[in-house]
Every structure is written in C-alpha cells, then in structure tokens.
Amino acid sequence: MDLNNETENDGNYLFILGQLFFATMSWLNLYKRNKRMPPECRPPVLSLNLFAANDLARVLRCSLDNLAGTLQELYGVNMSEHGVNQDRDPTISAQYRSAKQRMRYRVYIFDGVAMRNERRKLWKIDTGVDNSTCGNRKGELFVLSMSNELYVGMPHKHSFFMGGIPVQTAGTVEFGKGKLVAIKNDSGHYQPVDLSLVKALQYFRIHGMNINDVKVSTVRFKNNRGAGDASTTGAEFMRSHGNWEAIFKKAPHQMFRK
DSSP states (O other): TTOOOOOHHTTTHHHHHHHHHHHHHHHHHHHHHHHTOOGGGGHHHHHHHHHHHHHHHHHTOOOOOHHHHHHHHHHBBBBOHHHHHTTTEEEEEHHHOOOHGGGGGGGEEEEEEEEEEEEEEEEOOOOEEGGGGGGESSSSEEETTTTTTTTEEEETTTTHTTTTTBEEEEEEEEEEETEEEEEEEOOTTOOOOHHHHHHHHHHHTTTTTTOOEEEEEEEEEEEEEEEEEEEEEHHHHHTTTTTTHHHHHHOGGEEOOO
C-alpha cells in the first residue's frame, strides 16, 4: 500500500494492523504451550504475523529490530502523572516485581479456562471476593503486557507487575472457576482509555473464552446526563468498538451507576 494513501494515514489501518500483530502473536505463543492446537494452522498464522510486523515497520518507518520499542510507544499505556508521582517514593518502587517474581501472577488460558501455576500445579482462578488491600475492589488487579502476557493478582498497585513500564491495558478482573466474569479499567496508575479494554477482550476471545456475557465497566464515563461508572455486556462493548456513547444511546437504562 502507498504510505500517502489516506486510508493508512487516518489511523484505522494502523490500529487494525496492530491488532493483527498482537492477535497472531498471542496465537503463536499459545501454540507453543498447547499441543492440541492444530499444527496446520501455524504456517498461515505465522505468515500473517510476519506480514503485520513488516508492514508495521514500513508504515512506522522503523526497522524490525526497533519495532518492539516503537509499538510500546504507540500502543502502550504509560503510567499517569498520579502513578509516576506515587512511585517516586522509594518504598513503593522497591516493591516492583522482577521478571522472576512476576511469574507467580502469570495467567495461562487453556480451552477457555484461566489457570495459575501454584506450587507447581495449575489451578483455575477464582477471584470473587472483596480485597481490602486494594481499595475494596471485587476481583484482582490485572495488566496485559506489551508482549501479550496476562498477569493477575494483588500486588497492591498495577505498576508493581511490570516495574512501571508501559502495558497494553490494566484494571480489575473477576474470574469464577477460571471463567471470565467481569473486567474494569480502574487503574489509577495507568488510567487506560476505554478502548484499551477492547484489546483485553480480544485477548480473552482469542484464547477461547466466551466474552458475550462478561460485565464490562468503566469508571470515567461522562455525558450530558452526568458522570459515573457505566457497564454493559462484552458482546455489546465489542459491537460498539468500546464506544460508550454509542452503547448509552442503545440502552441508557442499564448503564449508569454513580
């Protein structure tokens, strides 16, 4: 495609290309762990991944070696000013997890079921309790890293998972017996936009989870009727591409919760 083409420059092409890259990368990472995945699918998925990587490098005018850093700048969510200020306290930044330490929070999804490795055994995740150590959130904190790795747990602050570096999205997630129940973008440290939840739901769907009835919530919805938390189903959220205004117009009665 021509770089001067308006379709490429309007942002839509770049967004779709990025989603293709992350989606195929997730599939390939899953293929390495799941022997039941069809081997005949690997060559076309790998081809799509290489196409997306090469075209991203071309459109972004960077080398393949520098693509990871460029994607982090483009698609990553940096810590907010609030998060940066809080983590200047050395007693807080000292709690950043190392690569080895964060593995205790790593979540793997097999056949649509979220599992965590505890004591060398995989257990289905069940997060349906209030946790007073994290602002009485129902569920557990989560981040989706730039390398499409999911981390879930209660390390007190979202920045602790990845040591304060950019992530794709962050918030709170609920699982019941390994099934996704609810997701919310309530991270003060990262303050991700609503659209970043689309990435998370795509991640879960690619890994075989049914997201249709998942409760999706935001903490920053505002319109002429006021402001407050808003929620809808995963199916409706994805149909509306994460646009809360569009969702509100369809079903205003089911959304607001001040």
